[in-house]
Amino acid sequence: MLLNSIKNERGITLLEVLAALTILGILGALTFSLLTTTVTHTNKTQSHIDLRQEANIILSDLRQTHRNAEEEYTIHTDELIGRNDISFPEIKIKNEPPNETSILPSAKISPNKHLYVTFTLQDKQNQTFEVDTIIEKSFADNKHSITLPTPDGKACSIYTGSTNYWDTIRSALDLPDPISANTTILIEGNLIIPNGKELKGISKDNVSIYITGNLTVQHGGKVSGATLHVQGDFDHQSGGHIIDTSIVHVSGEHKLAPGSSSQGEIYVFTAGDEGFIPYVDPDCKDL
Numbered sequence: 001m002l003l004n005s006i007k008n009e010r011g012i013t014l015l016e017v018l019a020a021l022t023i024l025g026i027l028g029a030l031t032f033s034l035l036t037t038t039v040t041h042t043n044k045t046q047s048h049i050d051l052r053q054e055a056n057i058i059l060s061d062l063r064q065t066h067r068n069a070e071e072e073y074t075i076h077t078d079e080l081i082g083r084n085d086i087s088f089p090e091i092k093i094k095n096e097p098p099n100e101t102s103i104l105p106s107a108k109i110s111p112n113k114h115l116y117v118t119f120t121l122q123d124k125q126n127q128t129f130e131v132d133t134i135i136e137k138s139f140a141d142n143k144h145s146i147t148l149p150t151p152d153g154k155a156c157s158i159y160t161g162s163t164n165y166w167d168t169i170r171s172a173l174d175l176p177d178p179i180s181a182n183t184t185i186l187i188e189g190n191l192i193i194p195n196g197k198e199l200k201g202i203s204k205d206n207v208s209i210y211i212t213g214n215l216t217v218q219h220g221g222k223v224s225g226a227t228l229h230v231q232g233d234f235d236h237q238s239g240g241h242i243i244d245t246s247i248v249h250v251s252g253e254h255k256l257a258p259g260s261s262s263q264g265e266i267y268v269f270t271a272g273d274e275g276f277i278p279y280v281d282p283d284c285k286d287l
Contacts, residue, residue, distance in 0.1 A: 044127060051128070056256075088120070183201070191213070191215050193221035223241070
């Protein structure tokens with residue numbers, strides 16, 4: 001009986017071993033592929049963060065240099081980057097709008113003119129980050145008061161509410177879409193233009209919006225047909241659009257995210273105390 005029991009015991013066949021190894025191989029390949037994809041995505045994300053941080057440092061240094069200069073000075077582009085793993089494949093820094101992008105080893109710059117800055121950063125993984133902005137010239141008296149026009153002939157609006165989303169502000173001020181010509185708006189606080197919303201004016205020449213706080217243009221948000229004066233920072237998020245019919249003046253920092261769009265003009269002041277002092281005409285009532 002014991003002999004029969006031993007004879008009935010069955011081992012693992014070669015076919016079963018091969019099948020098990022095949023399954024393990026497939027699972028191993030899938031796991032390796034998943035890990036590789038995750039690592040690649042993580043490295044790419046970190047690369048964008050590093051490039052953006054380096055771009056912000058470069059712009060900060062350029063603003064500081066432009067602000068402190070009392071006479072013409074030279075920019076050596078090979079000294080702008082503080083890291084060995086990031087380079088300039090393209091750069092143009094001039095006192096007039098560049099008509100092409102090229103390598104510029106050095107340039108004579110006048111602090112009495114606007115500084116047009118266009119460059120691309122590239123790292124060892126061939127990831128890139130593009131910057132296209134304007135640093136405004138230095139002003140002897142860089143603060144200016146604004147007088148909001150009275151409702152006679154021009155629209156005058158002041159918003160002091162706690163909610164700072166554009167659609168809420170536009171509704172509270174009963175503004176048309178697009179905003180009518182000869183309109184001046186003072187927003188006391190921050191302004192956020194969220195996804196799918198557009199701050200739309202009839203013309204950048206006669207629609208002016210003054211913001212005492214920060215401006216944020218989120219993914220899918222747009223600005224068109226208006227001139228914005230921002231006392232604080234401009235958080236230009238990925239997927240946010242500044243259309244070419246608009247102008248943005250920034251007294252603080254222009255935080256430019258990868259994937260943002262700037263066909264319009266963006267001017268960044270060079271001194272920390274620049275901006276505007278809101279002055280409200282007594283005939284212009286708070287809403």
